[in-house]
Amino acid sequence: MSARTRRQKASLAAEESEDSPSNGSVSTPSKRASSKKRARSAAREESKENKENIFLFTPNLIGYSRVFLTFASLYYMPLHPRTCSFLYTVSCLLDALDGYAARYFNQSTTFGAVLDMVTDRCTTACLLVFLSSAWPRWAILFQGLISLDMASHYMHMYATLSMGGSSQSHKKVDPSRSWIMYQYYTSKVVLFICCTANEAFFIGLYLLSFSSPTLSPSLLQPVSDSQPGNPAHPEPASLFASPWSAGALEMARANKLESTWPWIITGISFPIMAFKQFVNILQLVKASKWLAEGDLATRRANRKK
Numbered sequence: 001m002s003a004r005t006r007r008q009k010a011s012l013a014a015e016e017s018e019d020s021p022s023n024g025s026v027s028t029p030s031k032r033a034s035s036k037k038r039a040r041s042a043a044r045e046e047s048k049e050n051k052e053n054i055f056l057f058t059p060n061l062i063g064y065s066r067v068f069l070t071f072a073s074l075y076y077m078p079l080h081p082r083t084c085s086f087l088y089t090v091s092c093l094l095d096a097l098d099g100y101a102a103r104y105f106n107q108s109t110t111f112g113a114v115l116d117m118v119t120d121r122c123t124t125a126c127l128l129v130f131l132s133s134a135w136p137r138w139a140i141l142f143q144g145l146i147s148l149d150m151a152s153h154y155m156h157m158y159a160t161l162s163m164g165g166s167s168q169s170h171k172k173v174d175p176s177r178s179w180i181m182y183q184y185y186t187s188k189v190v191l192f193i194c195c196t197a198n199e200a201f202f203i204g205l206y207l208l209s210f211s212s213p214t215l216s217p218s219l220l221q222p223v224s225d226s227q228p229g230n231p232a233h234p235e236p237a238s239l240f241a242s243p244w245s246a247g248a249l250e251m252a253r254a255n256k257l258e259s260t261w262p263w264i265i266t267g268i269s270f271p272i273m274a275f276k277q278f279v280n281i282l283q284l285v286k287a288s289k290w291l292a293e294g295d296l297a298t299r300r301a302n303r304k305k
Contacts, residue, residue: 055110057102057109058105059101062094062101062115063112066091066094067119069088069090072087073085073087085203086200091123093196114157121153127202127206128142131202132208134209156216163291170185177290179267193272200269201269201273204266210257211258227257
């Protein structure tokens with residue numbers, strides 16, 4: 001039972017006690033009817049609260065749409081960079097909308113916060129996995145970014161729940177622990193810019209894998225110049241049964257992307273992406289120290305027993 005329902009019942013009980021004969025007043029039919037009406041209203045309010053479906057809250061519905069858009073972008077990722085980039089970008093922009101909806105409709109929930117964070121982590125990880133396959137020589141770097149992103153957020157979430165309490169939000173950071181993380185999570189503008197630029201950098205790299213011969217010479221290399229047996233320069237025949245197949249034609253179309261804008265997006269967003277990775281490292285270190293402090297406190301308490 002919520003606090004609002006308890007207050008309504010307490011108010012109803014007080015009004016009924018005032019209307020009762022024990023207070024020296026006469027209980028008239030109109031007063032009794034009014035009391036019954038208030039009782040029914042309170043019962044309806046309580047029933048409505050008990051029937052709330054967290055999974056159908058507006059921000060959570062937006063979260064489900066993000067998951068759908070992410071899967072759609074993954075489907076188009078290998079051969080349709082334009083469609084994939086559009087779907088992926090919309091999914092990322094909805095990340096800001098679900099938080100606004102949660103505050104506007106007063107529907108902030110723990111499930112919604114976890115759904116939002118898990119969707120963010122998985123979306124970025126899937127894109128980095130593709131970049132690892134597009135540029136095998138840089139795969140270890142992309143794998144490291146995936147590991148850092150997953151580990152830092154998991155450690156931060158676990159430390160927040162175990163040390164701060166189950167009702168503590170992972171975005172509520174004590175400024176005494178880290179001023180940078182406090183600003184990062186408290187300022188919605190800073191958080192939006194960092195997350196948006198981080199995703200924009202990886203989207204730019206994704207587009208460059210189709211359009212830049214500087215970074216991906218094998219994509220634009222003629223068939224006669226390909227080196228059989230070299231996984232970095234596979235023959236088109238090893239990718240598609242026929243050079244005139246639908247997949248081969250889509251790849252040829254994708255390779256005609258202009259690389260100017262991807263380079264601009266990547267260059268502008270790189271410094272902010274680097275700062276975001278620094279925050280991830282800082283988040284991992286601070287969460288580890290917080291958990292270690294809890295372990296020390298537990299050990300001291302056990303020794304005193």
